[in-house]
Amino acid sequence: MRISEPTSGHLYLPPLQHSRRTIGRRSFDFSRQIAVMAIVNRTPDSFFDEGRTFALDAAVEAAMDAARAGADWVDIGGVKFAPGPELPADDEVARVLPVVQAVAQSSDVVISVDTFRHEVAEACIEAGAAVVNDTTGLHDPDVARVVADSDATLVITHSLAQPRTPFPHPHYDDVVAEVTTFLRRRVDRAVELGVPIERIVIDPGHDLNKSTRQTLELTRRFAEIAEIGLPALAAVSNKDFIGETLDRDKPDRLAGSLAAATICAMQGARIVRMHAARESVDAMRLVEAVLGWREPAYERHNI
Known part of the structure; x- marks a missing residue:
């Protein structure tokens, strides 16, 4: 039995521009798919794993575990x-480049580099x-110029401070409206x-230069970010807004992280950036099934 297409009675999801994309060696249809980005x-x-994947072999194995x-x-x-x-910058390259090389040789998983330096991006x-x-x-x-000269995709994130300051x-009069305006302007600048x-993704920057209440507001109104029309990324995993909301230390924020990712996905997020890969993949596959985009793996109950 085929799952029917969602009807007007289903949850409204903002329309996407350029929903079909080839990123690296994989293809995505973000009109029917939510990608999980493992960290x-x-x-x-690092704020969450506190150096557990600092060693080269540990970092490569963590990436391969996430892909598996x-x-x-x-x-x-x-x-x-x-x-x-x-x-x-040379030290940053020395940290990330060997991981990129090793993963690229072993898997077709999309590889993203988290950097604000063009030298690191280029390498x-x-x-x-x-x-x-x-x-x-x-x-x-x-950074935009380096991406423009390649086939890579650029994630543009909202943050206000100088890097690492x-x-x-x-303060925001309306955090969602101001984040949306910022992202629109930076997208225009990148273009x-x-x-x-069609090679731009947007991220409203949960917790980045924002208080817990501001980040909760951003999460509650994520659909307004998605209305920009580009695939939106929700980077919510284990962040302080979850810890402060639930009074949970970092090791105990998985449930809150999955809830936040699901809330964003049900409002139009098409990529979720998460620490716990297996649990996050299951959560997003279930969201896809609820939205009518994915068939159950099997059906036995009451059949």
Whole structure:
């Protein structure tokens, strides 16, 4: 039995431009698909895993484990977003490039590099990365130029501070409206710099220069971000807004992370960035089935 197409009585999802995309060696139809981006931090001070995947073999194995668990993408980072000491670009390349190379040789999973530096982006694209995930909203315009000169996809994220600098007491008159305006403007800027619109993804930046209440508002109104019409990424996994809302320490935020990802997906998020790959893949496959985009693996109950 085929699942019927969603009707007007189903949940409204904002329409997408350029929903069919080839990213790296995989093809996506974001009008009927939610991709899971797994997180691999090759940093000694990452906020969640606290260096557990800093060793090269641990980082590569974490990426391959995520791919085996069904993740569509792996996002490899060498510098955390939070404020901290400067890391030279050469050192960042030395952290992430060997991971990109190893994963590209072993899997067709989409490889994303989490960086705000054009030097790192360029080196990783040459090694097999298909996405540049810039959490600074094009602080360095040369990131867009590097992407424009390749076949890579660019993730444009809302954040206001200079890279790795504090931004205390953020104020917004309307956080969702201001984030939306920022993203529209940065998308226009990326296009001006040569990045095709069909190779851009947007991310409203949960927790990035935002308080917990502001991030909850962003989550509640995620559909307004999706209304921009480009595939929207929800990077919610284990973040402080979940911990502060539920009074949960970092190891105990999985349930809240899955709930936040599902809320965003049901409002139009088409990529979710998550630490727990297997659980997140199951959650998003179920969302796809509820939306009428995916058949059950099998049917026995009451048949």
